[in-house]
Amino acid sequence: MPEGKRHAHGILVVPETLTLEWPPEDSPLFGEVITPAQQLLPREGFLSQVQAIRTEIKYDGELHTSEMTGKEWSKREAYGRRVLDLSCDSLRQKGPRGELPYPFFRFGALFFPPNTPYLREFYSGDDPERKLKYFETLMRMAIKGVLHYGYTGLDHVFASVEVEVLGLVLDGDEHLRRPIDEMRVIERLKPELRPGFSIAPGFEIRAVDSNPSRCEADIRERGDSELLQATDLLLGATRFVADGTYRGLCSPVGVAPVLRTKFGSRNEKMAHVYQPFCSVLRKSAERRQQSFASWKNSGHYRSFSASQAEPLGEGWKFPNIEWEIDEEGQLLIPLFPGS
Template sequence: MWETKTMGAANPHAFLEVWLYHDETKDADLKEGKRHAHIILVVPERLTLESPHGMQTLFEADPEVTTPRSEFLFRIQEIRTDTQYSGELHASSMSGKQWGKRECCGARVLDLASEFLRHKGPKGELPAPFFRFGALFFPPKTPSLRTFYSGDDPEKKIQYFETLMRMAIKGVLHYGYSDLEQVYPKIEVTILGLILDGDEHLKRPIDQDRVIERLRGELRPGLAISPDFEIRAVDSDPKTHTPGTRDYDDCELLQVADLLLGAVRFVADGSYHGLCPPETAAPKLFAKLGSRAEKMAWVYLSICELLKKKAARLRKSPKAWKHSGHYRSFTISRAELDGEKWQFWEVEWEYDEGSGHLLPLFPDLSY
C-alpha cells in the first residue's frame, strides 16, 4: 500500500479520475416480490490530493498522486497467488456446501474491497483508495411501464433498463462524493468510462445518449464526464482473457462488482440469519458446511460486517457514522414508480445482536 499521512490542520482537496463497473441481476427475491438491481462499483484510476491555495497541509510541496485501481489489481493477484486460484469468482459459480479455493479467494477479495472503500484510514490517514459502490433495486415491470415508456416491447424494456442504470450511476456518484468536507473541503470527480459485464443479453450496444449524455446535465458541480468517455463491454470470465491485459483487469473488477451485488442480495432477501458469528472460526479449506447459505455468509462476511458497522454507528449517533472512514462508501436504494414519477428510498439496516440477524429496513410502500 502507498505511504499514508495523518490529517493535519488544513485538509487537502481531492481530484479523482474514476471508472464505473456495472453488474445486474433480475432475480432479487425481496419480501415485497421479485426485483431487478443494478450495481455500480466506482474505481479511481488516479487520486490526486492538493493543498488549498495559500494553506499549509500535509501535501504543500507537491500534489500526492496515487493509483488505487492499479494497487487494487496488484493486491488481487497476490490473493490469487496465495490461494492458488485463477478461475471465476462469480457468486453463481460458488455452488454446493464445500469451502474451496474459489470461496477462500472470493472472501479475501471482498475483505480487500471493504478496505478500499475507505476515504480515510482508521486514524484519519491519507490518502485512502476512495472506492464507492451503489446498488439500486427496482421493479421488473410496473403498471405505468406501458404508458411511461410508450410500450412494453423488447426495445422499450431495454430503454427501461438503461434509464434505471443512469439513475444508479447518478445516485452513487452524488451520494459517495458529497458531505465529506470534514476530510476533503473540495472533491472533483471525472468519470472516464463505463465497463459492462457483456452486452449480448441486451441484443444491442448501450445507448450512450440515454445513459451518459443525459447524465451530463444531471450531475452536480464537481462531477464531470470526460470528453474521452467510453463504454466497453467485457466478458467477466477470466479464462477468456490474457493476464496483464486491459480486458483481464476489467474482468477482475467486474467480478468484484458481482460479488458485492451478491452480498447485498444475500442480506436484502433474508438469507443472512446470524450465520458465521464472530466467535466461530473461519472454515478450513475443503470443509463442508451445513448449507450453501452458511458458506456464502462466510464469503460475504466483510460486507455484512460493513452493514453491521453502519447500523451500530447510526444507532449510537449519526455523528459517529459520519466520522467513519466508510461513511458514504456505499448506498443501497430502492426505486418505485409513483404514477409517472420515480420515488427513491435509501435502505437502512438493523442489526439484532441477540439473534445475530441483519435486516434491511425497506420502506413500507403499500399505500
C-alpha cells in the first residue's frame, strides 16, 4: 500500500429473493395496500436491466474504473454511469413514492487510515498465510457490519426484517494461496449475528472473474461478474467523494455527456461517471441537515455506509461516518481531504 494512501474495501449485498409478508388484516406503513405475501427477484431484475443498458449502448466490454483512462467520454463511461444510476436506485428499500417491495440492496465501504503499520506489513509483507487470515477476518467484519447497519432500524417501514445469507462472491482468487477457510469466516460469524440474521445451510464462497466476457459459458458467473463491477463503481464513487476529488468538478445535477466529449482532465470525466452516487450522497446530507425525521423517511435511509477503521488496543473499531454539506458552497465535505 503506497504511503499516504487510504485503503478501502467495498461490499454489496444483493437479495436473491425478497418476500414481503403482512397479516391479512394489516397493510404496509408506506405505499399501497398489498397482498399478504409479495415476492421480488432483485438480483434477476437488476441483471436484466444491466443487459438492457448494454444492448442500448452497444457495449459488451468490462467495466472497471481503473480502465476508464484518458479524458474522452466513450461507451464504457456512458455504460458505467447508467449502471451506477441503476445501482443507486436499487439501494432503496422503498420507492420514491413509497412503493413496496423495492430491490433493497445494501452497500458498505470500509476505509483504513493511511500509514497504518499493520496494514503496511500486510500489503508489503511476505507471509501469505498471515495475509489470507487478515483477509478472512476483514471479510467477516465487513459482512456483519453491512448487514447489521443496512437491515436494522427500519421498523418505521417494516414490522421486522429477516435476512438469510446464501453466499459470498469474491473478485477473483489469484491473490490467494489456498481456499478461503469457511470455518474461520462463517462459523465465527454465526454467533456474532443479531436475531433475524442467519447463514443458509448451503452457504458457499465463490471466486469469480470480474470481467463478464470471461464468464460467458456460465450465466450465473456472468451475472456475479456484473455485480462485482457494480460494486467497483460504488466503491470508486465513494472514494471520489471521500477524498474531495469531486469538488468543483460537477454540479449536483447534470446531464450525461455525449460520446467523444473531451474533458480537461480524467477527474473531470470521472465526476460525470460518478454523478448519480454524488447526487444520492448530497440529497442524503441535505435531509440529515433538515432533520433526522426527514432522513429517516428517505428510501435511501441506511442503504449505504462508510466506516473508518480505528485501532483499538490490539483490535479495531469501525465507527460509521456520515457526509455533511458546507453552508457556503453547498458541497459535500470530504471525509478524508488530501488522502
